[in-house]
Amino acid sequence: MNETMLLALATFCFVSSITPGPNNMMLLASGANFGFQRSVPHFMGVALGFGVMVLAVGFGVGGIFVAYPALYVVLRVVGVAYLLWLAWRIATASGLGDGHASSRPMTFLEAAAFQWVNPKAWAMALGATTAFVAPGEFVIGVVVVAAVFVAINLPCVASWAGFGVVIRRFLARPWTLRAFNVTMALLLVGSLYPMFEGLGQSA
Secondary structure (H helix, E strand, C coil), X not given: CCHHHHHHHHHHHHHHHHCCCHHHHXXXXXXXXXXXXHHHHHHHHHHHHHHHXXXXXXXXXXXXXXXXXXXXXXXXXXXXXXXXXXHHHHHCCCCCCCCCCCCCCCCHHHHHHHHHHCHHHHHHHHHHHHHHCCHHHHHHHHHHHHHHHXXXXXXXXXXXHHHHHHHHHHHCCHHHHHHHHHHHHHHHHHCCHHHHHHHHHHC
């Protein structure tokens, strides 16, 4: 991969990683509710889990959905249900790091697994491997795309958790925290629009 292509890939990774989506909305809420340190497993799971997903998509998993479109419909249904549950969990979070079992940050494994039902993650992984992996250097190309994504995605998603920490001090009153959490939940539900649209087209 030459320098021009690498720069284009880095730009694609940055823009797709820093813009709002399900991961970033949840990390913003996590930073505000639980602080930066308790959100570290969450954003590490996002970055490393997505890197693994890029490798898997690049090495053929994405082709399964091309061969069997019905599986992608199942993925969308599962994704919608899971994201709605996460939105409900955010909306009902009861306090700033209150430590209740029902109110906790997402774990590393939960965040990594979430990438597989995240529509934005699929679009990013498929788009990157299609656009930036040359047929003549397929294996190394997929590895490079995954590595660049992890290197750029990690500080991007961490910054969303950090921004949540910055606004945390404005959420000390219970009603402001509840309003913030409900807003984040609604934004997360709003990010499902591409999935609902896809389900409608598949029906």
